[in-house]
Amino acid sequence: MDEREQILSLVISLEDQEEIERYLGQFLAESKAKAALLIDKSGTVIGGRGTASQFDFVTISALAAGAFSATQELAKLLGEEEFSLIFHQGKRNHLHISHIERQVLLLVIFDDSTTLGMVRLFAQKACENLAKIIKKIREKQKDIPKAEFNFSDIEDFFKK
Amino acid sequence: MAVLNYAAREITCKIVYCGPGLSGKTVNLQQIYKMVSPDRRGELVSLATETERTLFFDFLPLDLGTVQGFKLRFQLYTTPGQALYEASRKLILRGVDGLVFVVDSQRSRLDEDVRIFEALKKELAAVGYDFNSLPFVFQYNKRDLPDIVSVEELNEKLNPDGKYKYFEAVAIEGKGVMETLKAISQEVLLKLTRG
Numbered sequence: 001m002d003e004r005e006q007i008l009s010l011v012i013s014l015e016d017q018e019e020i021e022r023y024l025g026q027f028l029a030e031s032k033a034k035a036a037l038l039i040d041k042s043g044t045v046i047g048g049r050g051t052a053s054q055f056d057f058v059t060i061s062a063l064a065a066g067a068f069s070a071t072q073e074l075a076k077l078l079g080e081e082e083f084s085l086i087f088h089q090g091k092r093n094h095l096h097i098s099h100i101e102r103q104v105l106l107l108v109i110f111d112d113s114t115t116l117g118m119v120r121l122f123a124q125k126a127c128e129n130l131a132k133i134i135k136k137i138r139e140k141q142k143d144i145p146k147a148e149f150n151f152s153d154i155e156d157f158f159k160k
Numbered sequence: 161m162a163v164l165n166y167a168a169r170e171i172t173c174k175i176v177y178c179g180p181g182l183s184g185k186t187v188n189l190q191q192i193y194k195m196v197s198p199d200r201r202g203e204l205v206s207l208a209t210e211t212e213r214t215l216f217f218d219f220l221p222l223d224l225g226t227v228q229g230f231k232l233r234f235q236l237y238t239t240p241g242q243a244l245y246e247a248s249r250k251l252i253l254r255g256v257d258g259l260v261f262v263v264d265s266q267r268s269r270l271d272e273d274v275r276i277f278e279a280l281k282k283e284l285a286a287v288g289y290d291f292n293s294l295p296f297v298f299q300y301n302k303r304d305l306p307d308i309v310s311v312e313e314l315n316e317k318l319n320p321d322g323k324y325k326y327f328e329a330v331a332i333e334g335k336g337v338m339e340t341l342k343a344i345s346q347e348v349l350l351k352l353t354r355g
Contacts, residue, residue, distance in 0.1 A: 010163045017167030042255020043219075043235065044163045044172045059205055062219045062235065066207075069251040070216070103161065103255075149171075149349045154225035154232060157200065158342040 010040060010103070010134075011141045017047060019133050024049040027126035031119050033110035034093070038130060041065055041103050052093075052109050064107050068097050087116060096120070100127045104134050161255035162352065164230070172233045173348055174255050175341075179262035180269065180276040181213070181241030184301045184331040188262060189220045189236055191337045196222060214240040217252050224345065234345065241276070246283065253287050258295040258348040260340055262331075263318065265300050265308040274317055295347035298326035299340045304333070 012020075024036045028049055035050025037057060043065035045057055068086060075083045086097040096108040096119050106127055110119050163172045177185040186206065193204045202221035209215050218238040225232060239249045261280065263273045281291045300314050309317075311328065319326060325343050329336025 010161060012163065012165040012167060014167040017165065040161055040163060040255065042161050042174045044161070044174070044255075046163060046165070056203065058202055058221050058235075059219065062221075062237075063205065066216060066251065069254065070248070073247055073251065149227045149230075149232075149353045151346050151349050153227040154345070157196075157222075157224045158338050158345075 010046065010137060012046060012137060013140075016133060016137050020047040020130065021049055023126055023129045023133070027108075027122055030125075031108070031110070031122040032114035033108045033119055035109040036126070037061060037107040037109075038100075039065060039105050039107055041069060041105060046104065050109065055109065060109075061107065064095065064097055065105065068099075068105055085120070096123065098123045098127050101131045101134055104130070106130065162257050162348075168231075169229055170231045170233060171227075171352070172235065173257040173352075175234055175236050175258045175260065175344055175348070176252060176256045177236065177238045177260045177262055178249070178253075178276075178280055179241060179299075179301075180264055180272045181243075183241060183262040183264040183269075183273075184329075185238040185241065185262045186214055186218050187331040188260070188299070188337055188340070189218050189238055191331060191334045192222070192236065192341060193220055195334060195338060200224075213242065214238055215245070216240065216248050227349070232349075234348075236341075246279075250283050250287050253284055253289070256284075256289065256294065257351075258344045260297055260299055260344050261318075262299045262301050263314060265302045265314065266305055267307050267309050270309050270314075270317065273314075277318055295344060295351050296324050297340060297343045297347065298324055299329050299331070299336060300326055301329045301331050301336075303328045303336075304330045 020038055027036050035052035037048040038046040039061040040046055043062035045061050048057055071083050071086055088095040093109055093111055098106045100106055106123060108119055108123060177188055179185055189204060200223045205219040207216035220236045222234045224234055237252050239252050284291050327336045327340045331337055
């Protein structure tokens with residue numbers, strides 16, 4: 001892995017984003033879940049769709065990525081390859097996490113208007129489609145256009 | 161792992177504060193939270209034990225402004241410093257774009273600073289990163305306490321080639337906190353640009 005690849009490991013174009021949103025939209029329509037987020041394992045949101053806008057998706061993603069990683073480590077310690085189901089059940093809202101590929105997760109928030117079975121079934125299909133997009137993104141980004149990022153643009157952030 | 165999103169015109173980077181237990185990593189995030197205006201930051205989340213020791217991580221999202229038409233977002237994380245939590249530390253290091261190592265300047269903690277710094281390099285290697293290719297700065301914290309190690313000696317032990325920038329800090333009073341964040345931001349942007 002060269003240095004640039006290490007730091008810029010996902011570059012999402014407008015076209016990729018549209019495709020991601022389309023699959024997430026399709027998943028929501030089929031599963032009747034409230035929100036679906038595509039996040040990377042470091043906790044960053046890559047794309048999202050849904051009606052659950054009252055939630056803080058940035059923080060949810062960071063915590064869910066942490067919870068997912070911790071769960072996978074627990075699986076390894078128990079001699080399992082992975083725990084395939086990660087599901088947090090609440091009184092009203094539930095959270096389901098699926099592993100799409102090595103770096104990317106699908107986070108689903110749903111309530112009692114659907115069931116865990118429906119979410120699992122359609123999440124599996126969505127994951128297959130999303131994995132293909134992520135693979136395409138990785139292949140494309142070998143020729144990322146270079147950009148100049150000037151620190152002076154954000155200098156005023158650091159003025160107390 | 162930085163995510164560069166051309167559709168949302170956003171760049172998101174992960175900055176991790178590491179260092180020995182009780183060196184002041186969480187305090188750095190708490191001070192940044194206080195100093196940055198609420199419209200430029202999210203909520204500070206701390207996963208801590210009842211005695212306020214970090215159990216898993218602290219998390220603070222920041223919105224640094226716009227570079228080249230891209231909104232630059234930084235997500236700050238701390239690692240748990242205690243030896244017990246090595247497995248958790250490795251998880252947080254995944255996808256890191258820049259590292260701050262918070263040093264406890266007290267003489268009695270010097271050996272621990274050095275030990276944890278060496279352990280960090282190994283932990284990074286274990287999750288597939290080469291320490292030498294990551295943006296990195298030191299923060300020499302707790303400069304207000306008695307019986308501290310001189311900056312020269314800290315550099316000799318931790319930064320012998322003078323390769324990395326270092327900042328003196330009294331994080332609990334907010335001194336040196338923004339300077340450190342500014343330096344690591346510069347390093348990360350430089351890395352994004354250099355290609």
